[in-house]
Amino acid sequence: MAERSDRPAAPRLIFFGAYDPEYPRNLIIRKGWKRLGFPFSECRAGMKMKVHTRYPALMLRYMGRAGKGDILFVPDFRHKDVPLAWALARLGGKKIVFDPLVSRYETRVLDRGDAGRGSAQAWHNRNLDRISFNLPDLVLADTAAHAEYYRESFGVRRERIGVLPVGFDEDTFHEFPQRVDDGELRVLFYGSFLPLHGVDTIVEAASALSARPIRFLLVGGGQTHGAARNMAESRRLEKVEFLPSVR
Known part of the structure; x- marks a missing residue:
């Protein structure tokens, strides 16, 4: 049976x-x-x-x-x-x-x-x-x-x-070997710079932490990109870097 x-x-x-x-x-x-x-x-x-x-x-x-x-x-x-x-x-x-x-x-x-x-x-x-x-x-x-x-x-x-929380595609994102610690923490934002993404808050945080060994990498473009970049430049935030979208 x-x-x-x-x-x-x-x-x-x-x-x-x-x-x-x-x-x-x-x-x-x-x-x-x-x-x-x-x-x-x-x-x-x-x-x-x-x-x-x-x-x-x-x-x-x-x-x-x-x-x-x-x-x-x-x-x-x-x-x-x-x-x-x-x-x-x-x-x-x-x-x-x-x-x-x-x-x-x-x-x-x-x-x-x-x-x-x-x-x-x-x-x-x-x-x-x-x-x-x-x-x-x-x-x-x-x-x-x-x-x-x-x-x-x-x-x-x-x-x-x-x-149902937002997830990630396991076929695209993989765990990388741990990088050598060079004493600097890196913070990555990747997005379309919509107002709800709060990139201005990220720049504010970068400003408050400017004396710390923390580098902010902001990747993408969109509605608030120009304002965020101007904010970072006006505050002379050397540890905030803007890069175009990666496809």
Whole structure:
């Protein structure tokens, strides 16, 4: 008689939306799911497609083999794809999980300042957050603080939100042999210099620690890069170095 396994069958995920498959968060989750031996499929449309062409394309792909699964997983930044995923999930008796990574309102209005708080764009982004955060069966946050923000700002019920910390790609990042101690501590920042990254705080810390044997290496570029560089230069911080992005 064949041995019976008591392990329940793993749910099959359907990665759904106009997401970037190479974006680190998406790549890590897919690799992790695959490493656990769990099945998944992808129902993806071009990232630059507008809603009126993206929705039909996603529906056609979903109706094919891509739609075979138990849970629709909408990856980061795809707030606008959640309503379609929710409708398809309900029609097929499936669950939906959304991994927003950020709030559009917080990012575009409060952080970047692309629109004023009382503007139509602010209302649009806040409303899109509220809809996309409350339709899914589960919303993922990258930190406990973000989870609390989603609950307080958009009314997401506590039992419908979970925390999945940002990880790293083990195929890219490896442990290096310990370097020879030359008496200097090196601090590395690598990012796109968004306001929420707080590079100005890093420069402030470098200024406060300028007499210590600590070197700061800031790699990348973006919105606050110029201001951070000017701050470092105005304070004559010789141990703060700026380098362009590495790809």
